[in-house]
Amino acid sequence: MSDAKVLLLVEDEPLILWTLQEMLEFCGYVVIAATCGLxxxxxxxxxxxxxxxxxxxxxxxxxxxxxxxxxxxRELQPDIPVVYVSGxxxxxxPLYGVPKSTMVPKPYGTPQMLTAISSVLIGAPIRPL
Known part of the structure; x- marks a missing residue:
């Protein structure tokens, strides 16, 4: 059995979804991808x-x-880590995000995204990047 963390990745732009999924899987995460909110x-x-x-x-x-x-x-898992991405x-x-989440503005670099994800997953102090 693997210790890899499973992430839900939600992105409606196919190229961004594919690129981010590849990066996360390369870094050892298991990714479940969704292309829309529904x-x-x-x-x-x-x-x-x-x-x-x-x-x-x-x-x-x-x-x-x-x-x-x-x-x-958060209704299903009150403490689930969330990373928002937006251009x-x-x-x-601050108005709509859930507590103890982080925001990564587009465009972002690989180190930014990995830092944001690891920060929320391990519960380190979170700050906007």
């Missing part, structure tokens, strides 16, 4: 016990947005 909520409802963290874009097109995905995740919603994070 798929993410469905995955959370059925697989939340195995999911160690959520990485979600905020703007996901039609259906639930990233804020709503994280709210559902235009960073200023909304």
């Amino acid at each position: 798929d993410a909520v469905t995955i959370l409802d059925s697989r939340h016990p195995e999911i160690a963290g959520v990485v979600t874009d905020v703007r996901l097109g039609v259906g639930p947005n990233g804020w709503e995905v994280s709210w559902r995740a 235009d919603s960073a200023a909304e994070w």
